[in-house]
Amino acid sequence: MPSTRTDPESQPIHVVIVEDDPGFRAALCQVVEAASDMRLAGTAGTRAEGLAMLQGPPVDVLLVDLGLPDGSGIDIIQAAALQWPSCSIMVSTNFGDETHVMRSIEAGAAGYLLKDSSPARMVEEIRSLASGGSPISPIIARQILARFRHDSADARAPAAAPASPLSAREKEVLDFITKGFTAHEIAGLMQVSHFTVRSFVRRIYSKLKVTSKAEAIYEARTLGLLDD
Amino acid sequence: MTYRPALANAVFVFSVALLIAVAIWYVEAGGNQPSKASMHLTQAEWQVTDAPGLSAPPPVMESKALPAAWRHVALPLALPPDTARQSGMNASPATGSNVRVTWIKLATPGPLIAAGPLAIYGVRIRTEGTIAVYANGQLVYRAQRQGPLWNSLFTPLWLVLDKRADDAPVSEILVRMEHAPPTRVALSSVWLGPAEALRGHYYLRQLLQREFPATLSAAFLTVGVFALFVWLKRRHDTDYLLFFNLAAVSFGGHLHYYVSLPITGGWFAWLTANALFWLIVVVHFFLCQLHGRALKGLTRAVTGITVLISVLTLPTVAILPVYPSPSVLVQVVYAIAVLMGAIVALVGGFCAWNRSREGWLVAAGVGICTLLGLSDWLQYANLIGPEGWFLGAYTNAVTFGTFGMLMYRRYVNAIGEVEQINASLAQRLQAREAELELSHQQLRKAELRQTISDERQRLMQDMHDGLGSSLISAIRSVEHGEISELKVSQILKGCLDDLKLTIDSMEPVEADLLLLLATLRFRLEPRLEGTGIALQWEVREVPTLPWLDPSSALHILRIVQESIANILHHTQASEIRVSTALAGAGVRVSIEDNGQGFDVEKTLGATAGRGLHNQRRRAQAIDSTVTWHSEARGTRFTLWLPLEREVQMPHPAQ
Known part of the structure; x- marks a missing residue:
């Protein structure tokens, strides 16, 4: 988990953008450069360029599009999660639909950005992500709840996998989300700051990543792809 | 129980050995080597006297008291009917008397030294009147006091001489047989010797001629009753009823081999004589069923003859004489039975040759029975000597064996079929399951197609009402230049919202x-x-x-x-x-x-x-x-x- 920035003025947020649509890339670059607390550390238009950039110094936020001309952005997310562990990965998406977002989170993403968001919203999302928060939609919340409920109900869950069940408060947050409450409203209901609510979401995402990894290992073992 | 071959083989060998041991013990129980210790009397002298009527044998009678008209003969002997009259040797009243007494004198070649009691053993004495045996002039044995018994012909002569006080060796054996003039009397050769030495002979004869067939006959009836109960439960399986019927008729037809009741004619004689015909008819029908040919002519003939004979020999009708009448007609009737059996066997065997193995088996059984019956007939007709076997007693056993084998085949086949049916049932079930799975898959595919079609229709409708019309009005407005960029952006954002909600509607x-x-x-x-x-x-x-x-x-x-x-x-x-x-x-x-x-x-x-x-x-x-x-x-x-x-x-x- 990236360290929470206490003084955004002194240390700008370094951002890398991997996006093949030149129009949207330009709009993003503009948004980042316009923000006083952000620095654009680089851009890439293809999967290959994006992977090459991972060899360089790590940045704070990596914005990745899933549909790249030479492959899936998922590969970049997975590689970045390994090579830039401190980096917050954000996937840019048209619809924020469950399939794309869940796959990205399982690969190591910490959040997503809707492409039709207003510039102000975009800056806010990048800033929130860099400070350790994560966005979530009601449908994603329901999916995650279902996923963990399924895991804990499943007696065959692999003993080797440290299935990290959600804490009561994490579950509470997800429940509120599925009922349509915003992070601010939930903060009020739970008497915490809305940053805390968003950092709960980040923690939930990381648990999902762990679970999905454990599941992958378990499945690979049962399929005989991995030695015990 | 699990099948262990070694154990099973051991049980099999033990059971068979047990039976063999019992048989050996039974036959040897009377002692062996009778020829060494005993005398085989094969030479005799005989004569016939007249009597005014049937009379009880006198307690004492020596050959010297009889006329000296002895004629030498070798045993076994079977005398032609009414020899006395034909020969004219005796001064007989010739016309007045209906009873003849045939005397047979057996001389012993020398004294016999024996520790135990002496016994006299012979295969058969055949006459319809009283039989009396004298040893040294003393009456030692009487049989058929009320005339012949049903089983007389099959019962060997066996008598044990009491130790007398004078202890004189047996020097003369005199046999007295009463009979009607036309009867053929017969006597087998006779053994004289220690009872212990002769008992084996006697037991073996008794066993093979009477007891063994009787046992088999009873077993047949028992299995028949079992078959009856099977039939009562399964009425459509008429084979079982037939089996019971065969067992019952056979049992009735063979009773005269074992029953030691006096022959008085009447219903029992009628039943036991006609059962033979009924048996042939039943087997004939069964054969027809097996080989599948109607054989109308033969069926009619066999049934007709049987009904005719059954009716004519009814004691109330009594047109035809009934066994054991001395009438020659009886022999003719039995000859008809033998002939009928032979024809049924031959025709049945011919018809079943390539059609039905079971039919052939039954025909072969009938053939064997006919041969056995023929031997009986030859015995009755005195065409073979009085020491022969009445093999007819075994027709029952052959019938039992034949139909038992049939039942055995069916039983084993039925088990095989059940096993096969089970296997094919499992196979069919599997095939059915596969079919079901296939149709289920097709159903699922069809359902999926329908779902997709419904979904497409729904989305089309939604696009048409919302997104489509919004975009078209936006395009028209832009083309007419009557709309601000901000307005266009708003319309497009609205369209994107529509699209997002459409996507959301598809989320679970x-x-x-x-x-x-x-x-x-x-x-x-x-x-x-x-x-x-x-x-x-x-x-x-x-x-x-x-x-x-x-x-x-x-x-x-x-x-x-x-x-x-x-x-x-x-x-x-x-x-x-x-x-x-x-x-x-x-x-x-x-x-x-x-x-x-x-x-x-x-x-x-x-x-x-x-x-x-x-x-x-x-x-x-x-x-x-x-x-x-x-x-x-x-x-x-x-x-x-x-x-x-x-x-x-x-x-x-x-």
Whole structure:
């Protein structure tokens, strides 16, 4: 988990953008450069360029599009999660639909950005992500709840996998989300700051990543792809 | 029980060895080597005297008291009928008397030294009157005091001489046989010797001629009764009834081999004689059934002869004489039986040759029985000597064996068939399962096709009503240059919102209305940003709606979307309140604003009310209702959704 920035003025947020649509890339670059607390550390238009950039110094936020001309952005997310562990990965998406977002989170993403968001919203999302928060939609919340409920109900869950069940408060947050409450409203209901609510979401995402990894290992073992 | 070959073989060998040991012990029980210790008397002298009637044998009689008209003969002997009259050797009244007494004198070649009591053994004495045996002039044995017994012919002569006080060796044995003039009397050769030495002979004869066939006959009847009970349970299996019938008729027809009752004619004679014919008829019918040919002529002949003979020999009719009448006709009747058996066997065997192995087996059985019967007939006709065997006693055993083998074949085949049926049943079940799986797959495919088709139709309809018409009006406006860039951007954003909600409607909401509303809020929130409108989210837990599939989800999303869009576009509201509550048998979704109201009736009547009509139409599609309550201080829109819908979607979402 990236360290929470206490003084955004002194240390700008370094951002890398991997996006093949030149129009949207330009709009993003503009948004980042316009923000006083952000620095654009680089851009890439293809999967290959994006992977090459991972060899360089790590940045704070990596914005990745899933549909790249030479492959899936998922590969970049997975590689970045390994090579830039401190980096917050954000996937840019048209619809924020469950399939794309869940796959990205399982690969190591910490959040997503809707492409039709207003510039102000975009800056806010990048800033929130860099400070350790994560966005979530009601449908994603329901999916995650279902996923963990399924895991804990499943007696065959692999003993080797440290299935990290959600804490009561994490579950509470997800429940509120599925009922349509915003992070601010939930903060009020739970008497915490809305940053805390968003950092709960980040923690939930990381648990999902762990679970999905454990599941992958378990499945690979049962399929005989991995030695015990 | 598990099958262990070694154990099974051991049990088999033990059982067979036990039977053999018992048989050996039984035969040897009387001692062996009778020829060494005993005398075989094969030479005799005989004569016939007349008697006024049947009389009891005198207690003492020596050969010297009889006329000296002895004639030498070798044993076994079978005298032709009425020899006395033909020979004319004796001074007989010739016409007055109906009873002859045949005397046979056996001389012993020398004294016999024996420790134990002496015994006399012979295979058979055949006559219909009283039999008396004298040893040294003393009456030592009497039989057939009331005439012949049914089993006389099959019973060997066996008598043990008591130790007398004088202890004189047996020097003369005199046999006295009473009979009617036309009867052929017969005597087998006789053994004289220690009882211990001769008993083996006697037992073996007794066993093979009487006891063994009797046992088999009883066994046949027992199995027949078993078959009867099988038939009582399974009436359509007439084979079992036939088996019982065969057993019963056979038993009846062979009783005369074992019953030691005096022959008095009547019903028993009729039954036991005619049973032979019935047996042939039954077997003939069975054979026809096996080889499948009607053989009408033969069937008619066999049945006709049998009925005729059965009727004519009835004791009340008594046209034909009945065994053991000395009439020559009896022998003719038995000859007919033998002939009939032979024909049935030959024809049956010929017909069944390539058609039915079982038929052939039965025909062979009948053939063997006929041969056995023939030997009996030869015996009765005195064509073979009096030491022969009455093999007819074994026809029962052969019948039992034949039909037992048939039953055995059927039983083993039935077991095999059951096993085969079980195997094929499992196979068929498997095939059926595969078929079922295939049809199930096809059904699923068809269902999937239908679902896809429904879904396509739904999306087309939605695109046509919403996205499509919005884009077309935007294009037209842009082309006419009568629209600002901001307006175009707003229209396009609206289109994107429409699209997002369409996508959301396809996400799994698990019948959760709140999740659906939450999604809507999540989508619309960015549009509310900067409008200065506050959204009060006051939803309460409500029951899930089981009918909430993608199609109805989209209807609900569109209804609420339209309602919020109306507030944004047509009122100057500063606050929107969204709430949910349970209302009767449904759920109420309320959207209230504090903007200026509108005249609901008027708007619904005007073209501007198209949006309201769309909401109403969509609500009706999901059995729900929409209502507006508007006044100057604000409007309350209510969507009421039923908890249960009577008519489910034809293809509920999986």
